[in-house]
Amino acid sequence: MKRTEFKINEFFSLQLEGIKTFIYVNGKKFTPCKYVLFNILVDDIDQYVTINSIDEIMDNLDHLLEEYPDTITPEVEFWAHCSNLQAWVKYGYNTDLLDLSLSFSLLKELAHEGDLQAKRVFKDEIAKRLMRGDFNIIRYLIVDGYLEFLTYEEIISILSSENFNFSLAPPKRHFY
Numbered sequence: 001m002k003r004t005e006f007k008i009n010e011f012f013s014l015q016l017e018g019i020k021t022f023i024y025v026n027g028k029k030f031t032p033c034k035y036v037l038f039n040i041l042v043d044d045i046d047q048y049v050t051i052n053s054i055d056e057i058m059d060n061l062d063h064l065l066e067e068y069p070d071t072i073t074p075e076v077e078f079w080a081h082c083s084n085l086q087a088w089v090k091y092g093y094n095t096d097l098l099d100l101s102l103s104f105s106l107l108k109e110l111a112h113e114g115d116l117q118a119k120r121v122f123k124d125e126i127a128k129r130l131m132r133g134d135f136n137i138i139r140y141l142i143v144d145g146y147l148e149f150l151t152y153e154e155i156i157s158i159l160s161s162e163n164f165n166f167s168l169a170p171p172k173r174h175f176y
Contacts, residue, residue: 004075006082008089011115012106014082019074021081023106026113030106033081034099036072093118095125100140108146123149130158133166 004016012025014033021033072080088097093110095103107125110118126146129137141147147155158164 004078006078008082008085009115011110011113011118012085014078014085016074016078021074021078023085025106025109030109031102033077034102036077036080093121093125095129100129100137101144104141104144104146108149123154126150127154127158130155131161131163131165133164135166138166 005013006015007013012023012030015022015024023030023033084098088094088103091097093103093107095107097103098106104125107118107122111122126141126149129141150158
């Protein structure tokens with residue numbers, strides 16, 4: 001079986017194994033990459049200026065590439081995943097740049113494995129996402145236990161902040 005590897009940093013890499021891309025953390029298989037959601041053309045970049053996170057885009061897309069996995073080759077998909085994760089690291093593990101569940105689970109694992117930058121930003125990313133007040137994101141963070149990484153005082157500080165922007169808009173996605 002042909003394997004292609006791309007090292008993101010000293011803590012994690014991606015490997016193309018057959019037709020599937022996997023993320024490895026400290027040499028251990030962590031998770032498969034799911035699919036490439038979409039391709040932003042340079043000419044279309046302006047339409048994404050008001051988007052806060054990839055999760056907002058996911059809520060409004062038709063998931064065309066998910067339904068038609070043969071649209072791009074496994075090699076092209078591998079390099080797209082590499083590019084996305086490399087950008088995620090370059091921009092300080094910003095959880096807005098990846099799918100919510102991937103960004104937080106990977107950030108948590110990297111912090112656990114000793115990545116100092118991941119340790120520094122982990123709680124800040126949880127707080128940042130809570131501050132926005134998006135119902136689906138708050139629900140995800142609660143259900144998946146991410147609030148346990150914050151102290152009671154930190155949670156109270158976030159909820160009482162004038163920047164906390166919670167609204168009970170109807171959920172767009174369901175986490176099962």
